[in-house]
Amino acid sequence: MTRFEDELSRNNFVCSKCMKCIHWVWPPSEFCNKCLGNVEWLHVPSNATLVEFSRKGDAYFCIAEFENSIRVIGTISEPISDLIPGQMLILEYCTYDKTPKFVFKIS
Template sequence: MSPVLSEFERAIERGLFRVPECTECGAAVWPLSEFCSVCLGVVRLGPGYGDGSRRLRGRIVECSMEIPSGRFTGSSSSSVRRSFFCLVAFECGIRLIARLAAPVPPAPGDLVVLSSCGLSPEGSGYIFEVSTPDAPEDPASPTNM
């Protein structure tokens, strides 16, 4: 395992998502690699998100609903928080699929923030969760990612 991947995994194990960035051109590199896909510069890890001190915002590109064990009820009750998986474009330039728990289906363009991350207990990779932001939308928030 490369040093930067080891460092990344140590952070995400503690719930911190450290954005891999190129030291030459500044591009975000995801999935993580030792070198930048734009300029082949060396990649380092930026500050972490996920501990509540900083917010990584993004917008939903597309989404669908999870149906655990295939038990689809078709319930439209707004009192039940359902689980969705969403392709999210984050403002840092990274796109990934994350889980969102929400009472109503999200829509493309909805603003979300990275709320938690970690390692899958089964060893199948990383876990990402997003949530809808509590605060009113920042007018300077990303709109075209």
């Protein structure tokens, strides 16, 4: 298991950030994919922006963006009928069981 997967399985969303060019490295890596600089593993803030969403029955799926650069696919825990791209989300929890899982709520 990678560090990212290991942390995610413990409900810790971490990502690597380049200390040279201050770039969040996504997908996470042991080196910067922009300048090949050294990275540090940091907790990603739980605030995200709703980029896009869809609905199937009562389930809501979304693309959420953290720090203007990290985009993940997740679900929204509360049924909301008037979602608008650009709304603020909060990461409720995350986990890893063969694939990453992110669950959000509207802030």
